[in-house]
Amino acid sequence: MATSTPSQKIPLDQYSPAALKAWIKAQALQLGFSDCVIAKPDAQEELPRFEEYLKRGYHGDMKFLEENLEKRADPTLLVPGTKSIICVRMNYLVETPKPRYVPDEPNAAIIARYARGRDYHKTMRGRLKTLASIIREKVGDFESRPFADSAPVFEKSLAENAGMGWTGKHTLLIQKKSGSFFVLGELFTSLDLPFDSPATKHCGSCTACIAICPTQAIVEPYMLDARKCIAYLTIEYKGIIAEELRRGIGNRVFGCDDCQLICPWNSFAKKATIDDFNPRHGLDQISLLDLWHWDELTFSTKTEGSPIRRTGYQSFMRNIAIGLGNAPFSHEILETLKQTRDLHDEIVQVHIDWAIQEQVTKSHERLNLL
Numbered sequence: 001m002a003t004s005t006p007s008q009k010i011p012l013d014q015y016s017p018a019a020l021k022a023w024i025k026a027q028a029l030q031l032g033f034s035d036c037v038i039a040k041p042d043a044q045e046e047l048p049r050f051e052e053y054l055k056r057g058y059h060g061d062m063k064f065l066e067e068n069l070e071k072r073a074d075p076t077l078l079v080p081g082t083k084s085i086i087c088v089r090m091n092y093l094v095e096t097p098k099p100r101y102v103p104d105e106p107n108a109a110i111i112a113r114y115a116r117g118r119d120y121h122k123t124m125r126g127r128l129k130t131l132a133s134i135i136r137e138k139v140g141d142f143e144s145r146p147f148a149d150s151a152p153v154f155e156k157s158l159a160e161n162a163g164m165g166w167t168g169k170h171t172l173l174i175q176k177k178s179g180s181f182f183v184l185g186e187l188f189t190s191l192d193l194p195f196d197s198p199a200t201k202h203c204g205s206c207t208a209c210i211a212i213c214p215t216q217a218i219v220e221p222y223m224l225d226a227r228k229c230i231a232y233l234t235i236e237y238k239g240i241i242a243e244e245l246r247r248g249i250g251n252r253v254f255g256c257d258d259c260q261l262i263c264p265w266n267s268f269a270k271k272a273t274i275d276d277f278n279p280r281h282g283l284d285q286i287s288l289l290d291l292w293h294w295d296e297l298t299f300s301t302k303t304e305g306s307p308i309r310r311t312g313y314q315s316f317m318r319n320i321a322i323g324l325g326n327a328p329f330s331h332e333i334l335e336t337l338k339q340t341r342d343l344h345d346e347i348v349q350v351h352i353d354w355a356i357q358e359q360v361t362k363s364h365e366r367l368n369l370l
Helices: 017-030 044-055 069-073 120-139 155-161 208-212 230-236 243-249 264-268 288-292 296-302 307-311 313-326 331-343 346-369
Strands: 035-039 084-091 144-147 182-189 218-220 252-254
Touching (some): 017 035, 044 069, 044 155, 084 155, 230 252, 230 307, 243 313, 243 346, 288 313, 296 313, 307 313, 331 346
Antiparallel strands (some): 084 182, 144 182
């Protein structure tokens, strides 16, 4: 980590803005960020698309998205005095997946790759605070505030307008040399820094992400219906998941990576440079039945410091129940579901009953083939 001693401190107004910007980017890379760009605090262009998204109801139960629209569009209203936004990203892959391939492992519990290790929000905010401290040691005091998916910020739009990448048809940011397996963070600052230029789009005529989506949640290019999206359903949504979506969810118990795995640009995906994303408790290779045997205390213990805790125990078990229903017929699965049904709340029981019926149906189909 590169830092400066107090004796090296030079007044801010004696720095060339371009030189300071280049120095800040170098410090960001040394801290483990995969990229760093400087964005203008203006996201007005994103507002019409977002308002259309809300108008269609695609945000589901995420009512908080309806709030603070003016602050999303104008970051200076969120943090007064903001003159520039340092946008960073962190790669989170631990292993590079096979290009353009979605694994078929029906008895495995699939957890989105970003969520298998430490909660990135904590990692991101901590390193952004460190970056701010390093800059202060160099130039003296200035106002700053870090964010990591934790406030009304159009973070993808800000990063895109500063050249970090472009928004793909799956609505995620794509970087030409690194794909899309990364998370974003921002440091709002009062520093006068030159802004970076926008990126150009490179999806072309490709619609692989739209075609692969298990629940057809990408309703048109660049527009996602969260009410059908597996990430929303398994993380944010707490109710009964519509029956017509359950088979599409498959064995994905927390999030979904399919639209990224199939994307041609992720042939260039880079691995994480820090250990925080390393899987904990074998979550990259755990079975549905193994997870089903977690009680609430085990869930609380093994999800400490993990983004998985966000979904809550009962919703997590709901997701696993769906996965067990979608698994190939297994006498062990069927009997386990029956024996443990009464341990869970009414919402989970609805999904257990469905899973039992799915397993019974597969058992009958199997007998008919004999």
